[in-house]
Amino acid sequence: MIESFTDGLNELARYIIPALIFGIPLYAMAARRVKVYEVFVEGAKDGFTIAVRIIPYLVAILVAVGMFRASGALEVLLNLLAPFLNFIGFPPENLPLALMRPLSGSGSLGLLTDLVNEYGADSMQAKIGATMFGSSETTFYVLAVYFGSVGVMRSRHAVPAGLFADAVGAISAVYLCQWLLG
């Protein structure tokens, strides 16, 4: 039952974008006599400026994240955290992904692929990994792009709050999978 439900949702998802691109202008034109073509072009003009405006922020964050990843610092952190993780029952195989998730989307997808190849899609490690991946976003990327687009420099509690939520997400992914799929 769950299977057909998820399949149905994913099937439905294929139609959402076309429905929006078609439905919104149709409503605007039919119900409100909006000049859809002119208004569309007017709005689309901002696409370039916003995309270009975020470049310096993206460079700053992605360069720092890339250097951090390449240096092997993640492995060092992993060794430091190992005793604590054993204590709370967090599987060590899933830690690299949990640490990578807020930093890099492509990096964490790579780690998830490794888990699936190494242990198989049906393994607990892969299920936990996929749940972690699907239930969280690349926090640093989102912060850099979103704040960068409006020129906000002082992010206040955004970083600690985002990382705290990521940690809660990762830990609940572990326990939920062990409890529901174990």
Added chain:
Amino acid sequence: MLNYIWMGMILIAVVVGTLTGRIDQVTQAAIDMAKLSVEIAIGLVGIMALWLGIMKIAEASGLIRIIAKLLRPITIRLFPDVPDDHPAIGSIVLNMSANMLGLGNAATPLGLKAMEELQELNPDKKTASNAMVMFLAINTSSVQLILPATVVALMGIVSSQIFITTILATLCSTIAAIVIVKVLEKTKWFALAPATEGAASGDEARSPDDGEGGDR
């Protein structure tokens, strides 16, 4: 905060890279990522234009206002500083819906639009407002109803098993995000008030977001 994290990451990268003998990879990563950033941003131009165009039509037709009104009972608790029927609410709601449905491509332009509208309400353009931090925290903890296509591709039939765990995990992290933002925004380290330094001059800038204030 970002200053320290940024400096810290680079410092750790160089120190650890030197110790592990991977300094060449660190250098290469810096150059590659700088290039990649521009590719990502330029790649966004077309998709941004598409969704900003559709959004403009939605705005002109009054759809955004209708959505904002419908969800006001929820959003007023999350964003008490944003006035009723402000377009920011509409954009925030649309961004969240896009995220829930796994429409990453649509979510970013809608989210940036929301940030722009929140920035209009922000008294200090260089500092994040409470509403911005709340929006980002909910956004990064990403309530998700549809699994990302990449996960489905990787996991195959097992995808339907992790569907429930993903929704529940994302629910946990989103609730955690909302609670921690509400707690942290009042602490002395993060509160908006310039109360800690130059309390006298800060009074006029203070009033708009003082918790139980009048804008409800």
